[in-house]
Amino acid sequence: xxxxxxxxxxxxxxxxxxxxxxxxxxxxxxxxxxxxxxxxxxxxxxxxxxxxxxxxxxxxxxxxxxxxxxxxxxxxxxxxxxxxxxxxxxxxxxxxxxxxxxxxxxxxxxxxxxxxxxxxxxxxxxxxxxxxxxxx
Amino acid sequence: xxxxxxxxxxxxxxxxxxxxxxxxxxxxxxxxxxxxxxxxxxxxxxxxxxxxxxxxxxxxxxxxxxxxxxxxxxxxxxxxxxxxxxxxxxxxxxxxxxxxxxxxxxxxxxxxxxxxxxxxxxxxxxxxxxxxxxxxxxxxxxxxxxxxxxxxxxxxxxxxxxxxxxxxxxxxxxxxxxxxxxxxxxxxxxxxxxxxxxxxxxxxxxxxxxxxxxxxxxxxxxxxxxxxxxxxxxxxxxxxxxxxxxxxxxxxxxxxxxxxxxxxxxxxxxxxxxxxxxxxxxxxxxxxxxxx
Numbered sequence: 001x002x003x004x005x006x007x008x009x010x011x012x013x014x015x016x017x018x019x020x021x022x023x024x025x026x027x028x029x030x031x032x033x034x035x036x037x038x039x040x041x042x043x044x045x046x047x048x049x050x051x052x053x054x055x056x057x058x059x060x061x062x063x064x065x066x067x068x069x070x071x072x073x074x075x076x077x078x079x080x081x082x083x084x085x086x087x088x089x090x091x092x093x094x095x096x097x098x099x100x101x102x103x104x105x106x107x108x109x110x111x112x113x114x115x116x117x118x119x120x121x122x123x124x125x126x127x128x129x130x131x132x133x134x135x136x
Numbered sequence: 137x138x139x140x141x142x143x144x145x146x147x148x149x150x151x152x153x154x155x156x157x158x159x160x161x162x163x164x165x166x167x168x169x170x171x172x173x174x175x176x177x178x179x180x181x182x183x184x185x186x187x188x189x190x191x192x193x194x195x196x197x198x199x200x201x202x203x204x205x206x207x208x209x210x211x212x213x214x215x216x217x218x219x220x221x222x223x224x225x226x227x228x229x230x231x232x233x234x235x236x237x238x239x240x241x242x243x244x245x246x247x248x249x250x251x252x253x254x255x256x257x258x259x260x261x262x263x264x265x266x267x268x269x270x271x272x273x274x275x276x277x278x279x280x281x282x283x284x285x286x287x288x289x290x291x292x293x294x295x296x297x298x299x300x301x302x303x304x305x306x307x308x309x310x311x312x313x314x315x316x317x318x319x320x321x322x323x324x325x326x327x328x329x330x331x332x333x334x335x336x337x338x339x340x341x342x343x344x345x346x347x348x349x350x351x352x353x354x355x356x357x358x359x360x361x362x363x364x365x366x367x368x369x370x371x372x373x374x375x376x377x378x379x380x381x382x383x384x385x386x387x388x389x390x391x392x393x394x395x396x397x398x399x400x401x402x403x404x405x406x407x408x409x410x411x412x413x414x415x416x417x418x419x420x421x422x423x424x425x426x427x428x
Contacts, residue, residue: 087194089259094291095286098286099285
């Protein structure tokens, strides 16, 4: 279920993100449906792998957010959930960023931190930063 | 003026605007508002956009608090009647270019619109709204007992200024240290919100707020100079343009207020008038606001 929902949410992500994955500038919808339709395409495999990675990141971010905001297990939480809608104030957001830095061993610029408003955005930023890190 | 009240409620108590040297601080405790019909009445004051935002909050408590926050802002501003009767429901708001909310007086088309500034802050157990005239205001409230998940010093080292970290590290008792950390947080937040230019305009590690030695209350803002040749030469410039006040509210919260210093006040400390309210039900003037 998690990967399905992530995939559907990825549809709503800016098309540049999909094009980064697929290295094509084609439009969102045609790419997504077209690629899924052709199961032998290498590109669709790449898309699926990248989506799986994002699902895992989204899950980890969600866990951190749940813990920081002391959310009950049954609080409806999706990748698109806004921190503020979950009751986070500025101190919570900063604590969440610190926890993400620790968990993923990254360093978040203050200007980037300010732009994170949803779980998906946090996951996207993390993936970006992790990718950019020099190989260990 | 069309009466939109469905309940038999007293009107809002009208008030004089704060003087130039004053901040009015209004607060509401969500746990004191339980009546469903009262909440329903409040929801009628909100704009459609505000109602949407309230419903986007996940969970009943968060929805209620969001509703109370908008109610507090609208009813508070409406109290400061000038020539026109101001209806809390018809107030309009806009944002400055950095996203800070302001009153949009376009509906009240005369030149006597009060030069009123406001700022709001909420925690899950208290929502506050500060009002000033002529000068921008920023407020922040935090629960005194709020637990920080990270080590306080690690947090400060990551986000606060060098001098603030030094100050916090001299405090040996962890509980006192945590409280001082929170006080500093509220003061720093209040400043950034008063500035109204977003967080990137004043990252927390670029300025220091310290209590003034030898006076009862009062804080100084010192900024690390941006233009230094080397980090060893960082000089701290202290700015007198901003006034701070830190209070304890309802025995449970710290509230920090920051206003731009109007030179006309002659450097006098900020005067804060605190009132607890349940709009349309009761207002209580809080005579003793412990200033920290």
